[in-house]
Each structure stands twice: as structure tokens, then as C-alpha cells.
Amino acid sequence: MIARTREEIEPVLAKYYDALAQFMVGLAEIPEHAVILEAGCGDGALTTHLSHLLQESRILCYDLYRGVYERDLNTLKERALNISIIKGDVRDMCIHTGSVDFIVSNELLCDLSRNDTQKTINEFHRILREGGTFVHGCLSPYPETRAQELVIIADAYSADPLFDHDWFSPPADELAGVLHSAGFSGITVEYFLTPVKLSGDAALCHLKEWVLKPEFFEDYSAEINCCGVEYPVEQVVSCQK
Numbered sequence: 001m002i003a004r005t006r007e008e009i010e011p012v013l014a015k016y017y018d019a020l021a022q023f024m025v026g027l028a029e030i031p032e033h034a035v036i037l038e039a040g041c042g043d044g045a046l047t048t049h050l051s052h053l054l055q056e057s058r059i060l061c062y063d064l065y066r067g068v069y070e071r072d073l074n075t076l077k078e079r080a081l082n083i084s085i086i087k088g089d090v091r092d093m094c095i096h097t098g099s100v101d102f103i104v105s106n107e108l109l110c111d112l113s114r115n116d117t118q119k120t121i122n123e124f125h126r127i128l129r130e131g132g133t134f135v136h137g138c139l140s141p142y143p144e145t146r147a148q149e150l151v152i153i154a155d156a157y158s159a160d161p162l163f164d165h166d167w168f169s170p171p172a173d174e175l176a177g178v179l180h181s182a183g184f185s186g187i188t189v190e191y192f193l194t195p196v197k198l199s200g201d202a203a204l205c206h207l208k209e210w211v212l213k214p215e216f217f218e219d220y221s222a223e224i225n226c227c228g229v230e231y232p233v234e235q236v237v238s239c240q241k
């Protein structure tokens with residue numbers, strides 16, 4: 001999937017999230033009328049597709065909506081989806097123990113430190129019912145190409161990160177260890193290999209949405225104009241309580 005102009009960015013990302021939602025839902029056995037939690041749902045880029053796939057379920061969308069992400073709450077509301085929005089912190093959740101059938105999250109743990117990741121995963125384990133599934137997706141921290149490496153470098157130039165975090169994203173092996181110590185079993189990693197590539201104008205335009213320090217653009221714009229950027233492979237980790 002390649003976006004070459006700024007107009008092509010939105011449809012390319014929509015296709016990506018649609019395919020990712022199908023991939024993630026395919027990893028879980030979701031009962032009828034399930035209670036589903038999307039943690040760190042942001043502006044609803046994935047939620048839109050989850051809600052179309054899971055129309056019989058009750059979807060709770062949980063997010064802090066602070067700092068650079070504050071404005072995403074309005075975008076989610078404007079999508080007018082059949083969901084319930086909860087504003088709160090995933091490290092300490094106001095959700096009953098054992099009350100959720102399926103938890104899904106995408107690019108959430110990349111925003112947290114290692115300690116906060118363990119706290120969050122412990123919370124997910126608490127609120128899931130016995131036999132429930134958790135699926136988490138995040139871009140691999142290991143680039144295969146320079147265009148992928150530029151995405152990882154860009155992230156390190158965040159002008160206003162929400163929390164101090166130690167990584168671009170948790171490596172799948174390390175995340176498996178965190179899940180295991182929280183009590184999860186059946187831990188597997190799958191790779192979602194549908195790449196998003198952005199060239200020239202589209203690449204710079206997309207990265208400007210990320211609220212990066214100006215130094216990033218001073219140092220890397222010429223290179224990005226020349227080779228574009230590409231999302232690294234998405235690691236999708238799933239497990240059961």
C-alpha cells in the first residue's frame with residue numbers, strides 16, 4: 001500500500017487498519033454478545049473497523065486523551081460509532097475484575113515505560129474473564145530498510161511525549177515475558193506483513209502530524225524526500241487468561 005500524495009494518505013491508512021482489524025479479530029474466539037475493550041483507542045482508526053466486524057458485541061473504548069492525544073477524543077466522537085467511551089488510565093482501570101471477553105490494543109504499549117507496561121498488562125489480566133483473549137499490535141522496533149528506520153528515528157524526536165518511554169515499541173520476546181509474569185498463557189506472536197509506504201510529499205505530510213521537534217525535519221527532510229518512509233512490520237502478540 002503506497003501513498004504518494006497527501007490525498008492518498010487517508011485511504012491507504014484506512015485499508016491498513018481494516019486489514020489489521022480483521023487479522024486481530026481472527027486471532028480470538030469471540031463469544032456472541034461479547035464485551036470488548038479497546039485500550040488506547042485514540043481517534044478510532046482501528047475502532048471503526050472493529051465495530052463493523054463485531055456488531056453484536058459491546059465495545060468499550062478506553063483512553064487517557066491527554067497531551068498530544070487530547071484532540072483525538074473529538075475525532076472518535078465524530079465517527080458516530082456504536083461504542084462506549086471511557087476516559088481513564090490503562091495502568092489503573094475502573095473496570096470490574098473478570099468482566100471483559102476480549103481486549104485489543106494497537107500502538108499503546110509503545111507509549112509506556114517498561115514498569116508501566118507490566119502494570120497495564122497486570123490490569124488487563126485482572127479485568128479479562130477466564131479464557132478471554134488479549135491481542136496487542138505494535139510496529140517492530142527492528143527496521144528492515146532505511147525507510148523503516150526513518151520512522152523509528154522520527155518517533156525519537158517526539159516534541160511532547162505523553163510519558164517517558166524506553167522504546168520505540170516493546171520487542172515481541174520481551175512482551176511475551178511481561179505477559180507470562182502477569183499470568184497469561186498460550187502466548188503467540190504473528191507478523192502482519194501488509195506494509196504502509198509513503199513517498200515524498202505524503203511522507204513529510206504524515207510525519208508532520210506526529211508533532212516532532214523541528215530538528216527532525218532539518219536533519220532528515222532531504223533523505224525522506226528521496227527514499228520515503230515505511231512502517232516496520234507489525235508484531236501482533238496474542239494470549240489467553
Ligand SMILES: C[S@@+](CC[C@H](N)C(=O)[O-])C[C@H]1O[C@@H](n2cnc3c(N)ncnc32)[C@H](O)[C@@H]1O
Pocket residue numbers: 039040041042043044045046062063064065066069072088089090091105106107108111112162
Ligand atoms: C500511538 S496512539 C495509538 C492510537 C490507536 N490505537 C491507533 O492504533 O491508531 C496511543 C494511544 O494510547 C493512549 N494512551 C497512552 N498511554 C495511555 C494510558 N496510560 N492510559 C490510557 N491511554 C493511553 C494515547 O492517549 C493514544 O490515544
